[in-house]
Amino acid sequence: MEETKKRSSTAEGILVKEEYKVESYIEALGKEDQLEHVKAKVYALREENERLKTLLDHATKEYQTLKMHIFDIVQQDEQAKKSVHTISSTLHQVEEPHDLVFLSLGRSSSVIRKEDASHNSNKSREGLDVKERLALSLDSKFEVLNSCQTTETMSNPSLGNISSDSKEDETTEQWTRSARNLKTKKDEEDDVQPQTQSKKTRVSVRARCDAATMNDGCQWRKYGQKISKGNPCPRAYYRCTVGPTCPVRKQVQRCVEDMSILITTYEGTHNHPLSMSATAMASSTSAAASMLTSGSTSSSRSFPGTSLIPNTSNNPHSLNFNLSDNYRSRPQLYVPNNSSFSSHPTITLDLTAPSASSCSLYTPSQFNKYPPANTGFSSNSTIPTAWNSQLYTGYGNNKSLIGTGTQNQEYTYAPNSRNQIHPQQPLSAENITKAITSDPSFRTALEAAISTIVGGGGVDGINPGKQVYLNNTTSSSLKPDHDQQGSLLFLSPPS
DNA sequence: CGCTTTTGACCTGCGC
DNA sequence: GCGCAGGTCAAAAGCG
Numbered sequence: 001m002e003e004t005k006k007r008s009s010t011a012e013g014i015l016v017k018e019e020y021k022v023e024s025y026i027e028a029l030g031k032e033d034q035l036e037h038v039k040a041k042v043y044a045l046r047e048e049n050e051r052l053k054t055l056l057d058h059a060t061k062e063y064q065t066l067k068m069h070i071f072d073i074v075q076q077d078e079q080a081k082k083s084v085h086t087i088s089s090t091l092h093q094v095e096e097p098h099d100l101v102f103l104s105l106g107r108s109s110s111v112i113r114k115e116d117a118s119h120n121s122n123k124s125r126e127g128l129d130v131k132e133r134l135a136l137s138l139d140s141k142f143e144v145l146n147s148c149q150t151t152e153t154m155s156n157p158s159l160g161n162i163s164s165d166s167k168e169d170e171t172t173e174q175w176t177r178s179a180r181n182l183k184t185k186k187d188e189e190d191d192v193q194p195q196t197q198s199k200k201t202r203v204s205v206r207a208r209c210d211a212a213t214m215n216d217g218c219q220w221r222k223y224g225q226k227i228s229k230g231n232p233c234p235r236a237y238y239r240c241t242v243g244p245t246c247p248v249r250k251q252v253q254r255c256v257e258d259m260s261i262l263i264t265t266y267e268g269t270h271n272h273p274l275s276m277s278a279t280a281m282a283s284s285t286s287a288a289a290s291m292l293t294s295g296s297t298s299s300s301r302s303f304p305g306t307s308l309i310p311n312t313s314n315n316p317h318s319l320n321f322n323l324s325d326n327y328r329s330r331p332q333l334y335v336p337n338n339s340s341f342s343s344h345p346t347i348t349l350d351l352t353a354p355s356a357s358s359c360s361l362y363t364p365s366q367f368n369k370y371p372p373a374n375t376g377f378s379s380n381s382t383i384p385t386a387w388n389s390q391l392y393t394g395y396g397n398n399k400s401l402i403g404t405g406t407q408n409q410e411y412t413y414a415p416n417s418r419n420q421i422h423p424q425q426p427l428s429a430e431n432i433t434k435a436i437t438s439d440p441s442f443r444t445a446l447e448a449a450i451s452t453i454v455g456g457g458g459v460d461g462i463n464p465g466k467q468v469y470l471n472n473t474t475s476s477s478l479k480p481d482h483d484q485q486g487s488l489l490f491l492s493p494p495s
Numbered sequence: 496c497g498c499t500t501t502t503g504a505c506c507t508g509c510g511c
Numbered sequence: 512g513c514g515c516a517g518g519t520c521a522a523a524a525g526c527g
Contacts, residue, residue, distance in 0.1 A: 222500055224519060237518070241499095251518090 202267045205281075206255065207351040209262040213252050216264070217278025218242055220250065231256040243272030261352050 207214060213236070220238035228235045233254035240248040248268035255261035274282055 221498085223521090225501075226517065226519095229516060235517085249518095 202265050202346040204263055204265040204346050204348040205351065206261055206263050206348060208260050210260070211262075212236070213238065213250075214262060214264050215277075216281040217275045218248075218270075218281075228253065233259065240268075240270065242274070242278075243270065246271055258352075263348075265346065 205214070213220065219241045221241045222236055223239050224237035225234045226237070231253060233256065235251055235253040238250045238252065240246040240250075246268075248266065248270050250267065251263075251265040253263050253265075255263055270278075270282060
């Protein structure tokens, strides 16, 4: 910026000198026929001067705007940390709260402006001349349960008791034990071991793909294939072959409802460096898995969860998704509690959901009721094209879900015309928020997603000049229309 | 020849 | 204990 200013002032000085020289020259010659020619030259020089001034002004404005955005991001990053405490304190005040976590990513100028009135963090954005914005927000909303919810909650020890970490830990442990249905002592010992835990936690990615498998940047070797019940399409089992001892495996199966949808389930932790594209996928899935594991276990206990990224590497390129028009759709996170997930908590990133202005939640019975949608994720795609994903996580018998969409109106809940809540959530907002805010890999993934969007100027529909906001706020709301509590991880779509 | 894929057998967990 | 389903193993086949 300073350099630009210097160059501009230098140019101005040169112009003034040249003007002076020319005028002197005219005087000396005294030739009228040359006067017009020289005047035109001077005029042209003045115009050039004006253009340079305009350029300088523009550059200065852009510089100020960028400064504001950096400030915004830093501010919201701080608020993200504060929100954990806010959520915690709110939970202490509200008995059996109904929690709602928002996580938005996408161009969302209108969304942001609508919520500006209630979100302090957005105040600084007022008056900014921004045509397009990328918004990444992390909001938490809490709801007081109605009587039905309370009954439901009381029947399930894993719900509601989130007023303190210790209580949460205790109830989560109770629920976990219940879900495991009196597992053996050996299993309990395994729970302490991170690797075992990570092995049990899975991240599933639903995406449209014509090829047999998604090209996620890793090398895989097929080691088995099975026809699973209820799906005529065989399920293929792959093992990571990048590292000789890499324990990561994935299952690939076509969706029975829509054969164009490929469901890829990852399990395990890479113990070797990954390519950038593989790291992108690994980080996103790892982050999702970390969320799941953070929400399902004691906060005092830490384990890596299903980390698909190498243990030893940083992942600055995580979530390196290619974006198409589908990026306008919000990623959706689901917590299915199918019985099949009881021993394998699974998060599903659904990259097939269409763009939606409101959100829906899904029960496991609705798990397959996805409407056809275009994600642009094809056999040629290296990475899913958009944060157009839905994330399911599943625990035991507690049917729950985190998600958004429009597909299932009967589950629609929209306190803000876009929010919905779903019954029987084993994950509390506190857990999710904790997980998100405390998990560096998730932050890394989101940040990388943003940088990808911003940096990927050539991607379809993406304006390289768009700006990014991190929005992390907390608010409260009542949701009396729902009879069960739930958590919603909401990645709002761009407007 | 080496690697990958295929495929039937085997193992394990869970529900009845 | 039995049957079922999911998951894994490993030998055989295929491929470049």
